Amino acid sequence: MSGPQMVDVIVVGSGQGGVPFAVEMARAGKQVVLFERGRLGGSCINYGCTPSKAFLAAAHGAGRARSLAPLGVRVSCDVDFAAVMARVRTIRDEFEAGVASRLGEAGVRVIGGNAAFTGLRTLAAGDVEVTAPLVVINTGTGPHLPPVEGLASIPFLTNETFFELTALPRRTLVLGGGYIGLELGQGLARLGSEVHIVDANPRVLAREEAEASAALQEGLRRDGVRLHLGCTVTRISQTGGEFSARLDAGDEVHADIVLVAVGRRPHTETLDAARGGVRLTREGYIAVDDQFRTSAPGTFAIGDVAGQPAFTHVSWEDYRRLTAILRGEARTRSDRVLAYATYTEPQVARVGLDQVQAAAQGRSARVLTLPLTSIARAQEWGYDVGFFRLVVEIGTDRILGATLVGYETAELIHVILAHMEAGSTWRVLERSVHVHPTYAEGLPTLARQACT
Numbered sequence: 001m002s003g004p005q006m007v008d009v010i011v012v013g014s015g016q017g018g019v020p021f022a023v024e025m026a027r028a029g030k031q032v033v034l035f036e037r038g039r040l041g042g043s044c045i046n047y048g049c050t051p052s053k054a055f056l057a058a059a060h061g062a063g064r065a066r067s068l069a070p071l072g073v074r075v076s077c078d079v080d081f082a083a084v085m086a087r088v089r090t091i092r093d094e095f096e097a098g099v100a101s102r103l104g105e106a107g108v109r110v111i112g113g114n115a116a117f118t119g120l121r122t123l124a125a126g127d128v129e130v131t132a133p134l135v136v137i138n139t140g141t142g143p144h145l146p147p148v149e150g151l152a153s154i155p156f157l158t159n160e161t162f163f164e165l166t167a168l169p170r171r172t173l174v175l176g177g178g179y180i181g182l183e184l185g186q187g188l189a190r191l192g193s194e195v196h197i198v199d200a201n202p203r204v205l206a207r208e209e210a211e212a213s214a215a216l217q218e219g220l221r222r223d224g225v226r227l228h229l230g231c232t233v234t235r236i237s238q239t240g241g242e243f244s245a246r247l248d249a250g251d252e253v254h255a256d257i258v259l260v261a262v263g264r265r266p267h268t269e270t271l272d273a274a275r276g277g278v279r280l281t282r283e284g285y286i287a288v289d290d291q292f293r294t295s296a297p298g299t300f301a302i303g304d305v306a307g308q309p310a311f312t313h314v315s316w317e318d319y320r321r322l323t324a325i326l327r328g329e330a331r332t333r334s335d336r337v338l339a340y341a342t343y344t345e346p347q348v349a350r351v352g353l354d355q356v357q358a359a360a361q362g363r364s365a366r367v368l369t370l371p372l373t374s375i376a377r378a379q380e381w382g383y384d385v386g387f388f389r390l391v392v393e394i395g396t397d398r399i400l401g402a403t404l405v406g407y408e409t410a411e412l413i414h415v416i417l418a419h420m421e422a423g424s425t426w427r428v429l430e431r432s433v434h435v436h437p438t439y440a441e442g443l444p445t446l447a448r449q450a451c452t
């Protein structure tokens with residue numbers, strides 16, 4: 001190597017924040033290098049949001065069709081699994097091509113390969129070494145692999161290989177009852193697989209409120225998903241095409257595929273962060289301050305690898321905040337109202353604080369709950385699993401957060417998000433006249449409970 005090439009900006013990883021950041025800098029006339037060791041566009045486009053939601057579009061279509069029987073419509077589904085998955089991969093590939101052309105049109109120089117620090121603000125991949133006054137790390141996370149005896153010797157799937165499936169597995173074992181395992185597990189069940197989900201927690205989606213888990217478990221039960229909760233897999237083995245998993249409760253589960261979805265690990269193992277002066281947290285995430293600064297001057301980290309709530313809209317918003325901060329504006333990474341959703345059926349959508357989080361912050365709060373069955377729209381459509389919940393602050397009347405469990409609540413949560421961003425109160429929501437009959441109509445009804 002003949003010494004590093006000097007450019008204006010280096011972006012490491014083509015995640016959801018890194019790509020728009022690189023494009024914006026290049027459009028502003030900067031010389032930008034982006035390192036990417038895998039497919040362009042990161043997890044969201046290739047292994048996460050895009051393929052999983054395209055997959056769920058088919059799966060929920062089948063699930064909803066089958067659930068029409070109580071309405072007097074009996075549907076039998078003929079699932080062409082190969083076609084479902086081919087469509088998923090086509091959409092994924094189109095999204096990736098879109099990223100490549102955005103980067104190309106903006107003039108970002110993309111270097112394929114694993115980037116590692118060789119010094120302060122200096123990185124190399126293969127025989128290319130580059131240095132810049134500004135480095136942004138957006139390397140994301142990958143699947144965590146649990147230390148289960150025998151797991152390393154079998155060809156298990158993760159979210160990075162799941163979407164390559166071409167044949168519907170007759171039986172599926174999912175390790176992990178978090179949102180990834182639940183979305184993909186329920187999806188496979190709705191497409192016709194016998195699905196077992198094992199989780200060490202006593203309930204699925206254990207970080208959410210107990211009532212949300214209970215509603216979701218009812219939805220999964222109706223889809224025939226078998227839940228093994230409060231259990232761990234102690235050993236896993238393969239005989240021919242069959243996998244056998246021993247649970248600590250003594251049971252054995254047999255399956256044709258094993259999907260591992262037990263959490264995420266930060267992509268920092270091969271980054272040689274210390275050589276770049278970049279400090280990691282104990283869990284291996286990049287330690288950043290409230291303005292995305294790492295311990296190395298001129299070096300920032302955004303997205304999942306910065307140890308934040310791991311969502312595409314967080315990483316994308318990080319890019320906007322970081323560019324504002326670099327322009328000298330007083331933004332921080334924590335002054336946002338966080339919302340997110342699990343795209344199971346029922347959907348679980350959350351924004352802001354729940355009751356426990358409000359109490360932990362010393363906020364004096366009141367919790368209002370409305371079962372879905374009280375909403376006319378839900379009754380008319382025969383959708384009876386779920387509830388809407390609002391957490392409001394006593395004294396200020398402000399809305400602190402909400403949990404909406406039911407039909408397509410990921411759309412509905414934005415009503416509450418908008419109120420929270422506007423600093424509005426439950427009184428404003430309560431006097432809003434929503435269209436009848438809609439699920440959204442339940443929100444003023446819910447807020448009205450605070451009047452008594």
Ligand SMILES: Cc1cc2nc3c(=O)[nH]c(=O)nc-3n(C[C@H](O)[C@H](O)[C@H](O)COP(=O)(O)OP(=O)(O)OC[C@H]3O[C@@H](n4cnc5c(N)ncnc54)[C@H](O)[C@@H]3O)c2cc1C
Pocket residue numbers: 012013014015016017018035036037038039040041042043044045047048049050052053113114115116138139140141159180267270271302303304305310311312313314315316
């Ligand atoms: C199955 C699944 C479903 C999901 N569904 C949703 C959803 O519905 N909604 C949502 O908001 N979020 C969802 N997520 C989370 C979402 O995908 C991530 O939060 C999002 O991609 C943001 O990631 P990022 O920008 O931090 O980096 P990533 O998108 O992870 O990109 C990081 C990139 O960096 C590259 N890289 C890593 N190390 C190096 C290196 N040393 N050198 C060069 N390149 C490197 C990687 O190859 C990768 O391409 C889902 C995730 C999964 C796994």
